[in-house]
Amino acid sequence: MINQKMTELGKVRSVIREIFEYGNKRRSEIGAENVLDFSLGNPSIPAPEKVSEIMARLIKDTDPVKLHGYTSAQGDPTVRKAISDSITDRFGASSSPDLIYMTCGAAASLTITLNALVNTGDEVIALAPFFPEYRVFAEKAGANFKVVKCRESDFQIDFAALEAAINKNTKAIIVNSPNNPTGVVLSEETVIKLSELLNKKQAEFGTSIYIICDEPYRELAYGVDVPYIPNFYDNTIVCYSFSKSLSLPGERIGYIFVSPKTDIAADIYAAVCGAGRALGYVCAPSLLQYTVKECIGLTGDVEAYKKNRDALYNALVEYGYECAKPDGAFYLFMKSPESDAAAFCERAKKYELLLVPSDSFGYEGYVRISYCVSYSQIEKSLPAFKALMEEYK
């Protein structure tokens, strides 16, 4: 018998993929321009021109044997140095190339980190709503996955609930800010409180509790500061990706940064290298490593997402929807006017609006709207959202 858990995982399509496939069907039936698809988190703005220029130059000027050859398992040393320097320059955090591990995006960063930290039976906490793959990654690493819901009023952390959930088996808590699916950025006040709580709990249980900081949306913030968690809490490991900041999700490039302030940084980094090896995630794509080395900190046109956010959020609130105001990422979390969000999404299909019900994010009664779409799609969708709300009045 083959692995049943993996067979099930492979057979069941995620809700988001289901909706996207439905969208493909509708696109072929009525034309792509008539389908108001808000299901996928695929960046809608192109990668900055500089990215193609760097790639073209690298291909033209670099010895192909080097350019396309294996790098060190943990990534090219000059690339890791550039990333480490940029962490220190941009965030004032101490860093070292020997604590950077290059990966194939945030998904790989997360699975490697979870496998590096978790022993079977440890608990990993996710703050709901959360990126659904966290459960898959954590459980595969042998963790018991525990969900703590954020406050509904502003989607910041519910500290009473979090404190109640932490125990001597808690190994890590995954934090994602700006957040998918809410777009909410954790405030500095929240991050300080989180740090205080975790320090208190570490002392109480005599254990180490790590923050796994999932940051693919760090640069996609609209005029608000996104606190850099290693500056607030010592036991932090950052899982970064260039998928969203540089609009390169198909190229699969990111990194792990083990903060030197973690209690056993060298051992954690060794475990990261070990997990990368055990999972077959050595030597991230070399052309992409050399490319990001030259454009760390660069972003696409974030203003385009902000323009979409403003138009959509203002209109939805005017029509009577309740929404969490997103300060970043390119998602909007909207309360379903009926308690069954899946039923609401079905009804939305009448208007060719494709929305994702929130249940798979661990938080019922909402929908996620991915507004990484063209501005004309936003404009076109507004009458549809309005008419949809009229049905509930």
Ligand code: PLP
């Ligand atoms: N974490 C979050 C919160 C995400 O939204 C995503 C992708 O949408 C990922 C991780 C995975 O990112 P990557 O494509 O870099 O693997």
